[in-house]
Amino acid sequence: MNREIRLVSRPTGMPTLDNFELVETPMPQPGPGQVLVRNLVMSVDPYMRGRMNDVKSYVPPFQVGQALDGGAVGEVVQSQSDQLSPGDLVLHGLGWRDHAVGDAKGFRKVEALPDISAYLGALGMPGLTGYVGLVDIAELREGDTVFVSGAAGAVGSIAGQIAKLRGAARVIGSAGTAAKVDWLVNELGFDAAFNYRDAPVRSQLKSAAPEGIDVYFDNVGGEHLEAAIGALKPFGRAALCGAIADYNSETPSPGPRNMTLIVPKRLSLRGFIVTDHSRRMPDFLAEVAPAIASGHIKFASTFVEGLANAPDALLGLFRGENTGKMVVRL
Amino acid sequence: MNREIRLVSRPTGMPTLDNFELVETPMPQPGPGQVLVRNLVMSVDPYMRGRMNDVKSYVPPFQVGQALDGGAVGEVVQSQSDQLSPGDLVLHGLGWRDHAVGDAKGFRKVEALPDISAYLGALGMPGLTGYVGLVDIAELREGDTVFVSGAAGAVGSIAGQIAKLRGAARVIGSAGTAAKVDWLVNELGFDAAFNYRDAPVRSQLKSAAPEGIDVYFDNVGGEHLEAAIGALKPFGRAALCGAIADYNSETPSPGPRNMTLIVPKRLSLRGFIVTDHSRRMPDFLAEVAPAIASGHIKFASTFVEGLANAPDALLGLFRGENTGKMVVRL
Numbered sequence: 001m002n003r004e005i006r007l008v009s010r011p012t013g014m015p016t017l018d019n020f021e022l023v024e025t026p027m028p029q030p031g032p033g034q035v036l037v038r039n040l041v042m043s044v045d046p047y048m049r050g051r052m053n054d055v056k057s058y059v060p061p062f063q064v065g066q067a068l069d070g071g072a073v074g075e076v077v078q079s080q081s082d083q084l085s086p087g088d089l090v091l092h093g094l095g096w097r098d099h100a101v102g103d104a105k106g107f108r109k110v111e112a113l114p115d116i117s118a119y120l121g122a123l124g125m126p127g128l129t130g131y132v133g134l135v136d137i138a139e140l141r142e143g144d145t146v147f148v149s150g151a152a153g154a155v156g157s158i159a160g161q162i163a164k165l166r167g168a169a170r171v172i173g174s175a176g177t178a179a180k181v182d183w184l185v186n187e188l189g190f191d192a193a194f195n196y197r198d199a200p201v202r203s204q205l206k207s208a209a210p211e212g213i214d215v216y217f218d219n220v221g222g223e224h225l226e227a228a229i230g231a232l233k234p235f236g237r238a239a240l241c242g243a244i245a246d247y248n249s250e251t252p253s254p255g256p257r258n259m260t261l262i263v264p265k266r267l268s269l270r271g272f273i274v275t276d277h278s279r280r281m282p283d284f285l286a287e288v289a290p291a292i293a294s295g296h297i298k299f300a301s302t303f304v305e306g307l308a309n310a311p312d313a314l315l316g317l318f319r320g321e322n323t324g325k326m327v328v329r330l
Numbered sequence: 331m332n333r334e335i336r337l338v339s340r341p342t343g344m345p346t347l348d349n350f351e352l353v354e355t356p357m358p359q360p361g362p363g364q365v366l367v368r369n370l371v372m373s374v375d376p377y378m379r380g381r382m383n384d385v386k387s388y389v390p391p392f393q394v395g396q397a398l399d400g401g402a403v404g405e406v407v408q409s410q411s412d413q414l415s416p417g418d419l420v421l422h423g424l425g426w427r428d429h430a431v432g433d434a435k436g437f438r439k440v441e442a443l444p445d446i447s448a449y450l451g452a453l454g455m456p457g458l459t460g461y462v463g464l465v466d467i468a469e470l471r472e473g474d475t476v477f478v479s480g481a482a483g484a485v486g487s488i489a490g491q492i493a494k495l496r497g498a499a500r501v502i503g504s505a506g507t508a509a510k511v512d513w514l515v516n517e518l519g520f521d522a523a524f525n526y527r528d529a530p531v532r533s534q535l536k537s538a539a540p541e542g543i544d545v546y547f548d549n550v551g552g553e554h555l556e557a558a559i560g561a562l563k564p565f566g567r568a569a570l571c572g573a574i575a576d577y578n579s580e581t582p583s584p585g586p587r588n589m590t591l592i593v594p595k596r597l598s599l600r601g602f603i604v605t606d607h608s609r610r611m612p613d614f615l616a617e618v619a620p621a622i623a624s625g626h627i628k629f630a631s632t633f634v635e636g637l638a639n640a641p642d643a644l645l646g647l648f649r650g651e652n653t654g655k656m657v658v659r660l
Contacts, residue, residue, distance in 0.1 A: 242593055262600040266601050268601075271594070273593065
């Protein structure tokens with residue numbers, strides 16, 4: 001038998017485990033040109049919360065009664081394609097299940113690594129997100145002072161380190177625990193970091209960057225965005241990647257109370273979605289993969305064990321339980 | 331004797347006439363290289379409200395006890411410079427007084443026109459603001475649907491007409507009276523316009539642009555900006571020029587409640603200040619001056635008579651009393 005996680009109901013506000021169920025299904029058989037893959041690790045990401053709602057967006061919503069999907073790395077166990085062979089390690093989009101079947105072209109062969117979860121994080125979509133957001137959207141320049149919110153997450157941790165690698169004068173991160181703050185400064189080389197639960201973001205950011213910031217990389221929204229608009233220097237640039245603070249809001253949150261600063265400070269706020277920028281993957285890998293191999297860029301994964309715990313791993317993102325990438329090991 | 335308007339106190343919230351005083355001063359005498367100019371028309375502009383506050387911004391604040399300043403057109407009456415001669419018409423920055431004196435290089439000679447107030451509006455800084463905001467900041471493209479708030483003002487009326495001239499598929503404006511709405515549609519050629527006092531901006535914008543907008547030119551902020559964020563299509567662009575709805579707020583207004591749409595819709599919001607873009611003046615004039623001469627772009631000025639009424643003319647901007655440019659005739 002195979003197993004998969006299905007959406008059984010749509011949440012209002014914060015999802016609960018009741019919105020999901022683990023279902024046994026017959027083991028799928030690969031047809032001509034297809035492969036059967038045993039998943040080893042799968043991704044849970046904040047954007048998946050949006051897919052639990054029945055709204056048209058840049059990715060279609062999950063369907064009630066059907067398995068969820070998302071990034072995963074697995075091993076080919078049967079192949080009816082000459083593109084892939086049993087034993088090959090592949091990256092693909094059919095997570096949330098023990099075994100996946102599909103046309104070989106939907107599975108990209110990857111090399112073995114000491115930690116294959118890197119393909120779901122630092123070397124994957126979250127890493128590319130950090131790269132594109134900083135380089136293309138926020139147009140990072142040497143000497144910039146950069147603030148990254150949600151800096152201990154999969155995207156933020158890479159964004160901050162790419163900023164350092166590219167000559168930012170000062171990189172500041174926010175996170176939600178003392179341990180994460182410590183990790184940012186003492187492991188990843190952030191110049192400063194703070195716990196946003198300790199005091200208002202505005203005052204902590206002011207202490208960390210008394211002269212203001214040039215670039216803001218936003219994973220959080222809400223209070224963080226307001227503080228960043230206040231701290232941005234003239235001609236400052238914000239790359240808006242996500243707003244995890246609002247993903248479970250049942251009523252719309254008021255926006256920043258200082259929007260009128262955008263004109264006199266000539267600020268630029270730009271939202272982006274990484275899937276529009278996949279052509280940048282080769283440039284990203286050419287720059288970041290060697291930095292990871294040499295240890296100049298570090299990454300971490302927080303592992304949750306077992307497919308049955310995947311829903312709780314997803315919910316854990318909103319409780320801030322991950323340092324680096326949240327990954328389910330199957 | 332000469333006369334000038336001084337700032338005597340800084341307002342909290344909406345300014346009152348008590349914040350200003352009309353003062354007689356000795357007639358200034360031009361020194362070597364200087365000219366004496368009798369002002370004919372002077373400008374009042376919404377940005378002047380910000381200069382009444384004691385805050386550092388892109389232009390220095392007005393000083394209490396001193397004359398205000400701003401754009402004006404006058405006639406040279408005495409000259410100690412070989413650059414300018416008595417009778418020359420000049421554009422300069424020493425409004426808010428009957429006569430101005432200064433180095434000749436601070437006065438730009440202009441040609442006589444049937445309505446010289448054009449130099450303060452359609453052919454001046456407000457016109458350039460509309461041009462730069464649409465063309466450079468919002469990156470207007472042929473076929474775009476464009477929404478301009480405050481569209482019957484000096485900036486908005488030119489912005490909307492430049493959009494049409496450059497091939498926008500549909501241009502929609504908002505204004506605060508039925509007469510202005512009528513002027514936008516029946517005189518300026520807007521495709522649609524509405525009175526924002528009649529019903530929520532969101533629903534009126536939805537009716538005027540059921541399929542959404544590509545570009546938003548913001549002169550208003552507040553409810554207008556929220557409605558525009560809701561209406562912008564994916565990859566939509568907003569040029570933020572001003573936020574007249576908030577200039578007299580005593581407490582910061584909450585920002586748009588739909589800021590989280592910026593990411594999934596990949597929106598871009600950019601603030602700008604026209605003085606950063608003065609190198610575009612020749613391009614602007616090359617394109618817009620002939621269109622004004624031929625009647626393809628129309629403009630209006632609302633005249634207030636007499637220097638003594640200049641403070642009330644400034645306050646009138648916030649009461650929406652101007653159609654097109656608000657000008658004081660001296």
